[in-house]
Amino acid sequence: MAASEVRANNQSTSIDCCTYSVSAVDASYGAAPSQSNILENFSFEFKGGNVYVIMGPNGCGKSTLLRILAGEISIDSGTLTFRCSRGRHRKTIEYIPQDYRQALFPWKTTRENVWPWQNLRTPDNGSIDTALERFGLGQFHGKYPHELSGGQQQIILLSRSVVAPDQILLLDEPFSALDVVRRAYISEYLRQQWQPESKTVICAMHEPEEAVLLADVILVFHGPPLNLVGVVSRSDSESSLETFREHVEALIREVAKEEKNVDA
Numbered sequence: 274m275a276a277s278e279v280r281a282n283n284q285s286t287s288i289d290c291c292t293y294s295v296s297a298v299d300a301s302y303g304a305a306p307s308q309s310n311i312l313e314n315f316s317f318e319f320k321g322g323n324v325y326v327i328m329g330p331n332g333c334g335k336s337t338l339l340r341i342l343a344g345e346i347s348i349d350s351g352t353l354t355f356r357c358s359r360g361r362h363r364k365t366i367e368y369i370p371q372d373y374r375q376a377l378f379p380w381k382t383t384r385e386n387v388w389p390w391q392n393l394r395t396p397d398n399g400s401i402d403t404a405l406e407r408f409g410l411g412q413f414h415g416k417y418p419h420e421l422s423g424g425q426q427q428i429i430l431l432s433r434s435v436v437a438p439d440q441i442l443l444l445d446e447p448f449s450a451l452d453v454v455r456r457a458y459i460s461e462y463l464r465q466q467w468q469p470e471s472k473t474v475i476c477a478m479h480e481p482e483e484a485v486l487l488a489d490v491i492l493v494f495h496g497p498p499l500n501l502v503g504v505v506s507r508s509d510s511e512s513s514l515e516t517f518r519e520h521v522e523a524l525i526r527e528v529a530k531e532e533k534n535v536d537a
């Protein structure tokens with residue numbers, strides 16, 4: 274697969290009601306004089322019902338982009354707009370940080386940690402139990418985080434992403450502590466749960482092998498500032514995960530070559 278054959282459009286084929294649009298956004302991080310630009314005039318439309326995976330070298334700004342999309346880092350200019358053409362969905366965001374321990378309460382049980390807040394949008398206990406069962410954590414519902422492995426702690430947060438009523442899900446390296454064997458099953462279950470709800474899901478990930486299991490669309494960046502090198506869609510790959518992965522790897526090789534040239 275030649276890199277030149279990689280499709281680099283920024284439209285997904287899914288027609289859905291919700292769109293989270295990033296338009297001409299500039300954003301920076303830190304304070305002067307060590308301030309660094311993260312986004313420069315960046316635009317992209319994330320469409321509901323799709324799982325987007327953002328990839329790029331370490332330190333390129335993927336996590337910062339997620340935090341900007343989550344509203345945790347304010348932008349210098351441009352707009353972040355959520356629109357639902359059916360008027361059915363509101364802009365609500367669930368953000369799960371890379372350090373999953375930050376998102377768990379040590380004094381709460383597995384079941385309580387799936388949805389640790391009590392509010393109007395609290396999911397019913399049945400859906401929490403179903404998610405835990407499907408992820409193989411049913412028998413651990415009464416355990417506390419310190420009694421669980423890193424992978425089990427991360428699964429609590431994947432369960433949260435399944436039961437969350439929020440329309441936009443932002444997950445930073447959601448599989449980092451999971452064993453490789455379970456990633457395929459877990460990816461398929463997550464896709465089944467997220468898609469019917471027209472959710473807009475954006476994940477930062479590292480490995481092409483795990484990214485293609487989860488993604489409808491993969492965005493490859495280099496930076497900082499984040500520069501979108503190309504976009505590869507599952508639908509461009511004739512439903513073959515192998516082809517999808519080859520397309521993504523070709524783009525990543527292009528980025529690595531470019532970085533080498535810059536260093537030279």
Ligand SMILES: [Zn+2]
Nearest residue numbers: 290291357362
């Ligand atoms: Zn909608």
